[in-house]
Amino acid sequence: MDNTRANSAKKVVVLLLLAIVMTISLGVSSYQGAEITLTVEGETVQMVSYSATVEELLMDEEIEFGKDTLVEPGLDTLLTPGLKITVTDPKTYTVVFKDDVYELKSYNTRVEDILEDADINIGPKDFSTPALDSEVRTNTTIEFFQVEEKLRVENTSIPFETEVINNIRLDKGITNTLQEGKDGSKRSHIKDIYINGEMSSSVVVLDTVVSEPVSQVIERGVNDVVSTSRGDVRFKEALILNASAYDLSFASTGKRPGDPGYGITASGTTARPGTVAVDPRVIPLGTKLYVESLDGSRDYGFAIAEDTGGAIKGYKIDLFYNSNAAAMSFGRRDVKVYILD
Incomplete structure (x- = not known):
């Protein structure tokens, strides 16, 4: 019985000692305070606080906060060593x-x-x-x-190139097409860039050739000498024109002897063999020419562009003859016209 009472007494003493130690420890801790990190509107300080809660700390430090102020952790959080507190207003x-x-x-x-x-x-x-x-x-x-990118496919042509070959056996101004050109085609993958819904730029991501272009090949005459009854004559350019013939008859000119301007050219000269009518946009009036036959018949020969005609437009020429029979016999045919120096 005495041993039991002694043991009980010892337990009471131990419990009292523990209570005293805990009380002392809490008091020391409260006295020493808690080291915390406080950040207010981005400004950070390290401090020791003796407050019990976050809310008490803010009040003790006279830091204003309202209902919209964001405080982390919450206001009722107990202060502990190492606690990090942030205070931010919107x-x-x-x-x-x-x-x-x-x-x-x-x-x-x-x-x-x-x-x-x-x-x-x-x-x-x-x-x-x-x-x-x-x-x-x-x-x-x-x-x-906001940037948006959209992909699209576009088919386009590849223009053909033209290759020109000089031919000394061909008269200057005359060209022949030896090979027709043909465009190729390609398929382009394009990225369109839109900024806030409006097209800003386009970038070609990939080009694929579907068919290669075929070059056009042209031979160009460079010969500038024509043989005539007067010998070799130099010329600037040769043209292939569609030729007709006229005379002073009413059927050709719409005028009869005695009518104003009868027999007078647009240049004011008298119509005669060697006078030809042209389109001044192609051959200026006053230009000296040599007209060569292309069908083996006799050349018309040397001529001067002195006249015009209502039907002579573009690459056409009208050759004057003294008689209506000669003009009618000529008919219509292509001739080569040399523009002389």
Whole structure:
């Protein structure tokens, strides 16, 4: 019985000692305070606080906070050594997106986070001014640009090239097509870039040749000497013209002897063999010519462009003959006309 009472007494003494130790420990801890990190609007300080809770700390330090102030951790959190506390008030920003301009409040200072608070989905190509990773101050205007890329396929032609071969056996001014040119084709894969819904630029991603172009081959005459009854004569250019013939008859000119201008050319000269009518846009009046037959008949020979005619337009020429029979016999045929120096 005595042993039992002794053991009970010992337990009471131990419990009392433990209670005293805990009380002393809590008192020492309270006296020493808690080392914490406090960040208010981005400004951070290390401090020792003897407050019991976060709310008590803010009040003790006279840090203002309202219902919209974000305090982390919560106000009723007990202070413990190493605790990190942040206090942030919402800030006002202006966001410009397409045609919309609106203000929003955010606890964030990084542009990308602010835009996300505005429920704007930011794609991998999107950008902003200031840049997405920028830290900004309150009342900053942020302009957001949404980038969209669309792919399309476009078929286009590849123009053929022209190859010119000089031929000394061909008269200057005469050309022949030895091979017709043909355009090729290609298929282009194009990326169109739209910024805020409007086309900004296009980039060719891939070009594929569907068919190669075929070059046009032309031979060009470079000979500038024609043989005539007077010997070799140099010329500037040779033309193939469609020739007809006329005389002074009413059927050819619409005039009779005695009518004003009868027998007079557009240049004011008297019509005679060697006078020819031309289109001045092709051969200027007063130009000296040599008219060569292409069918083996006798050449018309040397001539001067002195006249015009209502039906002589473009690459045509009208040769004067003294008689209606000679003009009618000539008919209509192609001739080679040399423009002389």
